[in-house]
Amino acid sequence: MIWHVQNENFILDSTRIFMKAFHLLLFHGSFIFPECILIFGLILLLMIDSTSDQKDRPWFYFISSTSLVISITALLFRWREEPIISFSGNF
Numbered sequence: 001m002i003w004h005v006q007n008e009n010f011i012l013d014s015t016r017i018f019m020k021a022f023h024l025l026l027f028h029g030s031f032i033f034p035e036c037i038l039i040f041g042l043i044l045l046l047m048i049d050s051t052s053d054q055k056d057r058p059w060f061y062f063i064s065s066t067s068l069v070i071s072i073t074a075l076l077f078r079w080r081e082e083p084i085i086s087f088s089g090n091f
Contacts, residue, residue, distance in 0.1 A: 034071040041067025 045063055049055070 034074045037071040
């Protein structure tokens with residue numbers, strides 16, 4: 001019982017941390033947002049693949065193609081923006 005409560009608290013804390021990081025990523029113009037879209041698509045594919053009985057599903061192609069198109073679209077919208085982060089001012 002104690003392990004279950006500790007595990008649940010860990011899951012809640014990690015979910016809060018993830019949501020805070022996702023909020024900062026989405027609303028403060030980070031340049032890794034397109035990569036996060038691809039990672040989210042891969043995680044979704046892994047979850048569907050591990051829980052489904054059928055291994056040749058058309059959803060796999062749809063999810064991977066959609067995440068790739070959304071990622072490319074996000075990159076195209078940021079094409080002309082100046083870099084936000086400058087480590088020494090010489091970049």
